[in-house]
Amino acid sequence: MQTAYRTHTCGELTADHAGATVHLAGWVDSARDHGGVIFIDLRDRFGRTQCVFNPDTSAEAHALAETLHGEDVLALEGEVRPRPAEAVNPKIPTGAIEVHVAQATLLAHSEVPPFEVADDVEVGENVRLRYRYIDLRRPAMQRNLLTRAAIVRVMRQTLEAEGFIDIETPLLTKSTPEGARDFLVPSRINPGRFYALPQSPQLFKQILMIAGYDRYYQIAKCLRDEDLRADRQPEFTQLDVEMAFVAEDDVMAATERVVAAVFRQVAGREVPTPFPRLTYAEAMRDYGTDKPDRRFGMLLKDVSEVAKACEFRIFREAVEKGGQVRGLAAPGGKAFSRKEIDDLAAHAAPFGAKGLAWLKCEAEGLAGPIAKFFNEGQLRDLREAMGAAEGDLLLFVADRPAVVAASLDALRAHLGRRLGLVPEDEVNLCWVTEFPLLEWDEETKRHYSMHHPFTSPRPEDMDRLESDPGSVRARAYDLVLNGVELGGGSVRIHRPDVQERVFRLLGIGEEEARQKFGFLLEALRYGAPPHGGIALGLDRFVRLMIGADSIRETMAFPKTQRAQCLMTGAPGPVDDDQLAELHIRLRPEAMQEE
RNA sequence: GGGGGCGUAGCUCAAUUGGUUAGAGUACCGGACUGUCGAUCCGGUGGUUGCGGGUUCGAGCCCCGUCGCCCUCGCCA
Numbered sequence: 001m002q003t004a005y006r007t008h009t010c011g012e013l014t015a016d017h018a019g020a021t022v023h024l025a026g027w028v029d030s031a032r033d034h035g036g037v038i039f040i041d042l043r044d045r046f047g048r049t050q051c052v053f054n055p056d057t058s059a060e061a062h063a064l065a066e067t068l069h070g071e072d073v074l075a076l077e078g079e080v081r082p083r084p085a086e087a088v089n090p091k092i093p094t095g096a097i098e099v100h101v102a103q104a105t106l107l108a109h110s111e112v113p114p115f116e117v118a119d120d121v122e123v124g125e126n127v128r129l130r131y132r133y134i135d136l137r138r139p140a141m142q143r144n145l146l147t148r149a150a151i152v153r154v155m156r157q158t159l160e161a162e163g164f165i166d167i168e169t170p171l172l173t174k175s176t177p178e179g180a181r182d183f184l185v186p187s188r189i190n191p192g193r194f195y196a197l198p199q200s201p202q203l204f205k206q207i208l209m210i211a212g213y214d215r216y217y218q219i220a221k222c223l224r225d226e227d228l229r230a231d232r233q234p235e236f237t238q239l240d241v242e243m244a245f246v247a248e249d250d251v252m253a254a255t256e257r258v259v260a261a262v263f264r265q266v267a268g269r270e271v272p273t274p275f276p277r278l279t280y281a282e283a284m285r286d287y288g289t290d291k292p293d294r295r296f297g298m299l300l301k302d303v304s305e306v307a308k309a310c311e312f313r314i315f316r317e318a319v320e321k322g323g324q325v326r327g328l329a330a331p332g333g334k335a336f337s338r339k340e341i342d343d344l345a346a347h348a349a350p351f352g353a354k355g356l357a358w359l360k361c362e363a364e365g366l367a368g369p370i371a372k373f374f375n376e377g378q379l380r381d382l383r384e385a386m387g388a389a390e391g392d393l394l395l396f397v398a399d400r401p402a403v404v405a406a407s408l409d410a411l412r413a414h415l416g417r418r419l420g421l422v423p424e425d426e427v428n429l430c431w432v433t434e435f436p437l438l439e440w441d442e443e444t445k446r447h448y449s450m451h452h453p454f455t456s457p458r459p460e461d462m463d464r465l466e467s468d469p470g471s472v473r474a475r476a477y478d479l480v481l482n483g484v485e486l487g488g489g490s491v492r493i494h495r496p497d498v499q500e501r502v503f504r505l506l507g508i509g510e511e512e513a514r515q516k517f518g519f520l521l522e523a524l525r526y527g528a529p530p531h532g533g534i535a536l537g538l539d540r541f542v543r544l545m546i547g548a549d550s551i552r553e554t555m556a557f558p559k560t561q562r563a564q565c566l567m568t569g570a571p572g573p574v575d576d577d578q579l580a581e582l583h584i585r586l587r588p589e590a591m592q593e594e
Numbered sequence: 595g596g597g598g599g600c601g602u603a604g605c606u607c608a609a610u611u612g613g614u615u616a617g618a619g620u621a622c623c624g625g626a627c628u629g630u631c632g633a634u635c636c637g638g639u640g641g642u643u644g645c646g647g648g649u650u651c652g653a654g655c656c657c658c659g660u661c662g663c664c665c666u667c668g669c670c671a
Contacts, residue, residue: 089630098629115606350666
């Protein structure tokens with residue numbers, strides 16, 4: 001790390017260097033002026049070294065030190081000496097030594113920073129983002145970004161060792177229908193035409209397989225113009241992988257090797273492989289979601305059979321109308337007050353649950369306001385079906401299957417946290433497989449791809465593609481870590497006739513298919529190998545590894561919820577001249593005073 | 595587009611629920627101090643209570659609007 005300004009970094013000097021004359025450069029982390037001797041901790045991203053300015057060593061350097069402030073940038077020369085025994089600081093790696101400064105130069109002065117460069121100072125996120133360069137100096141952010149770099153390094157090393165090659169794909173590409181909203185880039189040279197920034201390199205990596213570049217990977221930026229969340233940014237990064245001549249197990253096994261290597265080398269943890277698998281149907285049945293948090297139980301149970309026969313009209317009618325009644329048993333929930341149960345209902349309400357029925361599991365049996373609608377046999381059946389133990393609170397939702405699943409999923413997640421059932425340290429990875437190929441949309445009265453339109457149907461379901469499309473399962477798989485979707489992939493369609501059939505199912509006409517995906521259909525006609533792949537959300541992966549609440553903590557320069565960069569002010573207005581060159585005129589509602 | 599939370603000194607927060615001169619810690623400034631490492635001690639500066647309007651004798655506090663940040667539903671193949 002030796003440069004024109006330094007012989008060592010601020011993190012590497014130890015007792016072994018005692019007696020050496022060194023040059024250091026860095027930021028003033030803190031200055032402790034004792035009137036005579038002055039201690040300055042010099043910091044760079046490698047560590048911190050205590051530098052001693054003694055007027056007896058150098059009056060000139062000491063005079064400079066008296067004027068120094070936090071975040072000033074300093075270069076100095078001095079002798080490494082062991083600290084007096086009582087002054088050794090065991091908290092830092094360089095704590096055994098100090099540098100006695102003979103000569104020092106102020107390289108850059110810093111204004112008083114808006115907040116302190118230290119982890120124990122809570123700072124509002126808007127201030128952190130406005131002065132991100134200060135925030136990034138803080139140890140926590142440095143750890144985060146270094147961990148991210150380490151994760152990417154291990155991913156690359158593992159894939160390279162297995163023969164994967166890194167190929168870049170374009171950022172300026174073509175808008176495709178379906179999926180997320182595209183970011184558009186106007187073409188100056190082609191008036192009225194627009195590039196789209198890629199939502200993922202999906203089609204390019206498939207084309208690369210057709211082109212014979214078996215085993216591709218890329219750390220790829222993906223861009224989607226949708227509303228932001230704690231784990232969603234308009235631009236994010238995926239580890240994108242594609243392989244030729246593979247079936248599901250090949251891709252999943254390769255992914256497991258990468259993920260296990262990351263956990264081993266970055267976190268020092270062994271995660272057992274192969275990861276457990278459950279089907280989409282099983283996940284929805286037991287957890288009400290396709291990304292189950294399997295670190296704790298409290299599985300969903302179906303009580304529609306009992307509900308159908310009981311006197312509780314809401315239950316009975318739900319089942320009669322083709323819905324269902326399902327519930328979960330919250331251990332120890334018997335102690336919940338009426339108000340606390342109402343609060344639980346409030347957690348289920350946003351997902352459509354119109355009410356939350358409940359029973360308490362007493363020694364004598366089930367009790368509660370709805371108990372009177374069940375005879376004794378039914379109450380026993382309920383308790384049996386719920387697997388309830390004394391002290392449990394049984395919670396039920398009666399509605400359409402989608403509403404029941406979403407409500408109970410939210411309730412289970414909330415209760416898991418509230419009851420302390422979630423072992424925070426556990427790493428629970430699993431695959432969810434056999435997704436439905438299609439999703440029916442009630443509003444537009446048509447099918448959409450659950451994954452994307454290039455996902456292969458399972459061969460045994462292929463003959464139901466037209467007759468019963470809703471029952472066709474896809475050769476798709478999602479990787480789930482602690483209830484967070486880490487990524488997903490599939491074996492792709494490699495035959496043009498199958499691809500055309502799927503397009504037809506999706507209501508993509510021949511003309512539209514040719515216009516939007518013509519190049520893919522054409523490429524498929526020139527010898528496409530069976531192929532498949534996966535994409536892992538890097539930001540989410542890093543977030544889980546560092547235990548952060550938001551992927552903003554994993555990115556150097558994230559955007560706010562309004563998709564703005566508080567540091568640069570992006571997106572910003574542009575000159576009329578620029579717009580004119582791009583053949584663009586703003587609509588009146590977009591005009592604003594500057 | 596909907597729901598919720600927050601906004602007071604550079605930063606993090608308080609202000610006895612509408613009461614007189616808006617406080618504390620920290621940062622910053624000045625002073626003291628030759629072994630500290632969250633240095634310590636003494637003193638000091640610092641406020642358009644996000645912004646605009648309203649109610650009131652009186653508003654940081656109540657009402658309306660607006661801006662910003664965060665969480666969330668919708669959305670994210």
